[in-house]
Amino acid sequence: MSQPKRYNTFSDELKRVFGCKVQRISVDAGFTCPNRDGTLDGEGCIFCGGSGSGAYSIRPELSVAAQIEDGKEIMRRKYRAKRFIAYFQAYSNTYASVERLAALFGEALSVPGVAGIIVATRPDCLPDDVLDYLARLGGQTYLWLELGLQSIHDKSLAFINRRHDYACFLDALQRAGARKIRVCAHVILGLPGETREEMLAMAGALNRIGVDGVKLHLLHVMKGTRLAEMYGQGEVALLDRDGYAGLVCDFLELLDPAILIHRLTGDGGRDNLVAPLWSLNKFEVLNLIDAELERRDSRQGLRFSPSR
Template sequence: MTSKRYNLFSAHLKEVFGGRVHKISVDAGFGCPNRGGGRGRQGCLFCDPGGSGAVGIERALPVAAQIEAGKEVMRRKYKAGRFLAYFQPFSNTAAPPEQLRALYDEALGVADVVGLSVGTRPDCCPPQVLDLLAEYHLRSYFWLELGLQSVHDATLDYLRRGHDYRCFLRTYEQAVARGLRVCVHVILGLPGEDRTRMLATADEMARLKVAGIKIHLLHVLAGTPLGALYEQGEIAVLGQKDYVRLAADFIERLHPDTLIQRLTGDGPRHQLLAPLWSLNKWEVLNAIDAELERRGVRQGAKCTAP
């Protein structure tokens, strides 16, 4: 039982496994088709050259060794006993199924790893890869994590995402048809989006009844195109109070069954340009809890989906 006013992913894992389960991030050496290559793309405005979530990963090690190293850290910090291997940086389905199978099997072969979470882009999930992922859904606890950021094509184009919302929707529907749990990543505070447009993304996620969601705060990193725009004064970031209110608004509109896997974002301290308040992660999370308490509402209070 949790006192939270939203559907907390960690509580769900405790219910499923009878105890705490922690994610260990893995870098399997993938790149991103949105950066150069045959498509001639420059990559997303906000993405770190090392790939999202790459901080702290021993990327020179094989997958199994990365997990073992991560297990030691989690055991010392949290007394963790069971783990999900999270293939996080870049596009972790951008390879032939045989190569993917070898990597996923290596991760599942590590003691105390009870499942997988695979992060990728919606344009990197052809049918044969989704078929493979469906196999892992049947044999383990499995999540497919799809980066979306916004349902608005104008925003996706500005961010240089290299796909539109229709592409996401097609992949999402094909994944759900195969029984996959899908966690969708969205960002609040994107340039050009006001409150109405951001909450339209929440309403669409509610309509889809997504199994899981990660709500990220837009944070600006040095060495990214977005960082250059910020330093030139061309974009602004949300203040903490504005973000807390928006996050609470977003939660109110989500479907009550959606599992919330993340409620804020925090970039690497040595790269973070703004907003610096995001480094106080627990302060932000506690403020969101307090805002929901002040309103007397729970997740789904303003959900418009049937």
């Protein structure tokens, strides 16, 4: 039997809520993104690969329901999952009318065994009518909103060509919170130009602004991206594996223990990843983080202070 984690995992939360093994199934519902379709920019964030930052194994040619049915078989075999969360992961999954969102999310929730939904998006794709709809949906099913923050530092958001600032994230978070929608923030560790102190300052900020969950990504380079060009020209340096594990442990120690950890490492696909190749072995990275927390006899929130 595996040891309990020294941080507050999302998978344990799902077991508590549903009483059984629940797995996320990634879905590509054909959305795009204002940072890629020319509305804000045509190039997107410098790290954004062809599948909209994540979701590399999805078959977008299938309907939403068919993608989930496909995923159910895999999750049953691999993890003995009994129930499933539809994870709208690719691109910006609220970049459409409420009617279209309702049709797509409704299709996902009608698949037998689907117990909830996660909707990933940008903070500038959340007008009030969409948030009102998500709040209603959250009253009917288990719902999370994943919001791309990436950094609290506007210099970094400009560097990665995010095309929104931290204030935009705070505004979306406040309006989601007012509707009691659970929010998980995505944060990248290892952005060029950020000091270790600036990266760790994000833990304190997340505590203060009141997110419910956090997804940590290490900066990784995917083929065909602007970041890949910069990396090829020696303009960006990446964290090494031990350095990343240590940084994650420092981050966790500062984080409010009530915040759920949805992920602690990146998920670049083998076929498209340029670097760092060590990130392909996610279990090794997670084991290193566990071992380091154990070595320190530490845990999430060890250095958390509600007043900071």
